Every structure is written in structure tokens, then in C-alpha cells.
Amino acid sequence: QKEVEQNSGPLSVPEGAIASLNCTYSDRGSQSFFWYRQYSGKSPELIMSIYSNGDKEDGRFTAQLNKASQYVSLLIRDSQPSDSATYLCAVNINNAGNMLTFGGGTRLMVKP
Amino acid sequence: SAVISQKPSRDICQRGTSLTIQCQVDSQVTMMFWYRQQPGQSLTLIATANQGSEATYESGFVIDKFPISRPNLTFSTLTVSNMSPEDSSIYLCSHGGQGFTDTQYFGPGTRLTVL
Numbered sequence: 603q604k605e606v607e608q609n610s611g612p613l614s615v616p617e618g619a620i621a622s623l624n625c626t627y628s629d630r631g632s633q634s635f636f637w638y639r640q641y642s643g644k645s646p647e648l649i650m651s652i653y654s655n656g657d658k659e660d661g662r663f664t665a666q667l668n669k670a671s672q673y674v675s676l677l678i679r680d681s682q683p684s685d686s687a688t689y690l691c692a693v694n695i696n697n698a699g700n701m702l703t704f705g706g707g708t709r710l711m712v713k714p
Numbered sequence: 715s716a717v718i719s720q721k722p723s724r725d726i727c728q729r730g731t732s733l734t735i736q737c738q739v740d741s742q743v744t745m746m747f748w749y750r751q752q753p754g755q756s757l758t759l760i761a762t763a764n765q766g767s768e769a770t771y772e773s774g775f776v777i778d779k780f781p782i783s784r785p786n787l788t789f790s791t792l793t794v795s796n797m798s799p800e801d802s803s804i805y806l807c808s809h810g811g812q813g814f815t816d817t818q819y820f821g822p823g824t825r826l827t828v829l
Contacts, residue, residue, distance in 0.1 A: 634815050645806055645820040646757070653815055690756060692818075700745050700810045702818060704757045 605629065606693050608705035616713055621678040623708050625691030628672070634694040635667060635674045636702065641687045649689075650676070681712045716741040716809060718821035726827045727797055734793045735824045737807035742787035744812050748780070751804040751823075763790040763807075797828045 605628045615621045623637075634653050638646035652658045652665040652674065664677040674693075678685055691705040717740045727733050737746065746763040761769040761782055769782035784790040794801050804825050810818035 636817065645823045648817055648819065651815070651817055694815075700812055700816045700818065701747075701759065701762065703759075706756045 605695055605703050606691055606705035608689075608691050608708045610706055611709040612711050613708055614711045614713060615681050617681060617683060619681050619712075621681045621685065621710055621712070623676040623678075623689050623691075623710065624673060625675065625693075625705050626673045627691075627693045627695075629693070629695045630669075630672060632669075632693050632695055635665070636692040637663075637665060637674075637676045638690040638692060638704075639687045640690055640707070646690055678710075681710075683712050683714050686710055686712050715817070715819045716743055718807060718809060718819065720807060720821040720824050722824060723822065724825040724827075726829065728829055729798055731797055732793055732795045733797065733826060734791050735805055735807075735826075737790045737792070737821055739788045739809050743809040744787070745810045745816075746784060746790045747808045747810070747818065748782060748790070748792045749806045749808065749820075751806060753803070757806065760792070760805075763792075794826065797826075799828045802826055802828045 607626050636651045637649045640646045650665045652667045658665045662679045666675045688707040688709045690707045692702040695703045719738045721736045748760040749757045759772050760775045761771040763784040765784045781793045804823045806823045808818040808820045810816045
């Protein structure tokens with residue numbers, strides 16, 4: 603079992619819809635979780651971090667964390683074609699300092 | 715966050731040669747990391763670059779193949795040695811704090827093609 607798992611997609615949503623991206627992790631003791639966006643040919647850029655159970659909102663983005671079920675999700679409201687990218691979930695496994703383990707990424711396509 | 719730059723941005727190399735990638739941060743940072751992203755794949759951590767001491771390598775990566783230097787708190791290099799086509803990847807450096815809640819920020823990456 604991979605430590606951090608994501609559906610590779612592609613996930614296709616129409617413009618204006620809500621995109622829901624999911625991530626599961628294996629280490630029950632993990633406490634920090636990050637979502638990165640990566641455009642083709644570019645490096646990952648941080649969208650959000652989340653550490654506590656529940657929802658965290660930032661503009662059109664909402665991160666959701668459920669430690670009991672070991673999943674973290676990212677919702678993108680009012681999806682735009684410019685949101686089309688690969689979204690990477692990263693987890694601090696074993697609370698090993700600042701070391702992150704990345705999921706395989708989900709490719710999102712927002713169609714006009 | 716501190717701004718990271720990498721050199722070169724891309725290179726095409728011959729099998730058996732070595733390439734050194736430079737990572738420069740515009741302010742002092744505690745932690746620096748090196749990742750590899752193979753075509754169509756996610757990021758895999760190669761090593762943590764430790765200032766003034768030997769890097770800490772992840773399983774599957776060895777110092778002879780990927781020697782790393784970190785002479786100060788703003789600069790690090792990664793060398794890809796004795797390259798083969800399987801080393802064709804994007805190599806990324808990142809920086810962050812020491813705590814598990816600290817975010818990592820990535821440089822623009824170096825796209826390496828080995829012929």
C-alpha cells in the first residue's frame with residue numbers, strides 16, 4: 603500500500619462547477635497535510651495546508667481533513683479553466699521533521 | 715517565503731557524464747531538500763541537504779550517485795553522476811523549516827535529458 607494515494611484522473615469538470623480532489627494516507631499519526639498545484643512544465647506551488655480535523659477555507663479553495671478516516675480532500679468552487687493542473691497531496695509521514703511524502707497527483711481538467 | 719533559483723533550467727547530457735545542479739535561496743533557510751520527478755510521476759525525495767555535514771539520503775538513493783553539498787544556509791548543489799537515460803527527470807530543490815507544520819517551497823526545477 604502506498605503511503606499517500608490519489609486518484610490519477612483525469613478529473614473533468616465543467617467551468618463553474620465544484621471540483622473535489624481526494625487523498626488517503628497510511629500513517630495514522632500524521633499531523634500535517636499540504637495541497638500543491640503543478641502546472642505542466644512548472645514546479646509545485648502551495649495552495650493550502652491543514653493540520654486539524656474539519657474544514658479550512660481560503661478563497662475558492664477548501665481543504666477538509668478527517669484523521670479518523672485518514673483522508674484529506676480539496677474542494678475548488680467555481681472552477682475555472684486556469685485551475686486545470688495536477689494537484690499533489692503531501693503528508694508529513696511519521697512527523698519526520700519537515701519531510702513530506704507526495705501522492706501521485708490528480709490531473710484536473712476544467713472545460714469551458 | 716524565500717525565493718529559490720536553480721541552474722541550469724534544463725540540460726541535455728550524454729550517457730556516462732555528470733551534471734551538477736545549483737540551488738540558491740535569497741535568504742538563509744534551515745532545511746533544503748532535493749527531489750526527483752520522473753516523467754508523468756510525482757515527486758520522490760532524494761535527500762535532505764544538511765549544512766556543514768553529509769546529506770541524509772532516502773532509501774534507493776546513494777551518495778556515490780547523487781553527491782550533495784550544502785556549504786552554507788543559502789546554497790546547495792546536487793550532482794547526478796555517471797548518468798544513464800533512466801536519470802532523465804526533473805530535479806527540484808525546496809526549502810522549509812524544521813517543524814512538521816512548516817511548508818516547503820520549491821524552486822523552478824532542472825529538466826535533465828540523458829541521451
